[in-house]
Amino acid sequence: MLERILIADDNAMDRQLLAELLGSADDNIEVLTASDGVGACTLLEKEGFDVVMTDLKMPGCDGLEVLKKVKSFDPAIEVVLISGYEDVSSAVEAMKSGAFDYLVKPLELDHVLVLLEKLRERLRLLNENKYLHAELGAYSGNGNIVGQSRVMEELCRQVRHVAGSDATVLLQGESGTGKELISHLLHRCSRRRDKAFIRVNCAALSESILESELFGHEKGAFTGAVSSRHGRFELADGGTLLLDEISETSEKLQAELLRVIEEKEFERVGGSKTISVDVRIIATTNKDLAVEVSEKKFREDLFYRLNVVPLYLPPLRDRQGDIELLSKFFVEKFSERLGKPAPEIDERVYSKFRSYPWPGNVRELENLMQRLVIMDVDGVLDPADLPPHLLEGSALTRKDEGMLWGGTLEDMERRLILQTLKRTGGNRRETARRLGISTRTIRNKLKAYEEAGREEKVASP
Secondary structure, eight states: OOOOOEOOSSSSSHHHHHHHHHHHHHHTTTEEESSSHHHHHHHHSSSSSSSEESSSOOOSSSSSHHHHHHHOOOTSSSSEEEEEOHHHHHHHHHHHTOOOOEOOOOOHHHHHHHHHHHHHHHHHHHHHHHHHHHHHOOOOOOOOOOOOOOHHHHHHHHHHHHOOOSSOOOEEOOOSOOOHHHHHHHHHHTTTTTEEEEEETTTTTHHHHHHHHOOOOOTTTTTTSSOBBBOOHTTTTEEEEEETTGGGGGGGHHHHHHHHHHHHHOBTOOOOOOEEOOOOOEEEEESSHHHHHHHTOOOHHHHHHHHTTTOOOOOGOOOHHHHHHHHHHHHEEEEEEHOOOOEEOOHHHHHHHHHOOOOHHHHHHHHHHHHHHHHHHEEEGGGGGGGGHHHOSSSSSSSHHHHSSSHHHHHHHEEEEEEEEETTOOOHHHHHHHHHHHHHHHHHHHHHHTTTTTTOOOOOO
């Protein structure tokens, strides 16, 4: 975002004219002026600027010297050289030294409008590139959804249907189920696909750092804020913002997020200027937000703002038909990276995989296959290559076993319905589909539990 421009020109009339032209082109731009190069460099050390526009011929410190000092101070600041003469050699030297553009007086409003548009695009790309460079390697997926099970086919159908709107999406599911992968698919299938996809992990940062990451900060807002910085909302303007693990945000940040979602505006940390953005929000959580709300751990009003389109990602244990497909996919992926032939997978390995509960879901399977490929020496993966915990694993956890032994058939049915409801985030339709019964049956069962005083807290769809 282009916000502050410094003009350096020893001619007072030219200086004033350019300031007026900039104000006419965009009244949101703050313009400061300096009467010579020395004054410009002094202001530069005290204030933060996006662009410096400097006259070429000035006494003491000319435009080329200003350009070099700006670039040595902060290479991210763009510099535009202005001259009253068409001097090809000076223009070439300026561009070699890092100038953004070279303009010849007299300047007109049309010239300024074109220049500002080019500068905005340049700054947007630089900020986006800076973010993407920082994120490089954080996302290990290749953007493909691997799965042929009915639950995954249905999920992908819902994703592609929802992607066409700008509605806020809440992705719920256990850790490792692929929520970030689905968020990428949502963005790629949306009308915002050509704009930025920006991610922030709400669980990885403290409240103060997360606030600065989301909303940006002004120079001097806190110790270490040596320059102004754009936040993730600004970087995602026109595109998509993924709020990963939204349930881990503090009450204060939840209030600020609610305001941005409702009003599409905010202020940077330490700033007073209101910034407007157009951002599509995708939020993820591995917790049941409805339960978090009932326990006063998450704001109810923010939950409803996020829960416009809820999507539930099934755990790997509910995707038995995908385990073999995913295993082969990961073997080929890591073998290619290591430059070695892909080993064959013994059928007994698949049998062990199908009986294991996969608490870490797809991420756990991916990490395991990477390890197996690295350690493989004979071109075949068999049960002897598997870790002990997986060889001893069972499709039933201790908690599940406790449900199956002791107790009436009615008790087991009630627990199964309530546990499935919990796993689906309270979605009765999805629960009915998984259990092979009707939504009406679910409703009648819950009503009966409530009347008997035995209903546990479960969110409605």
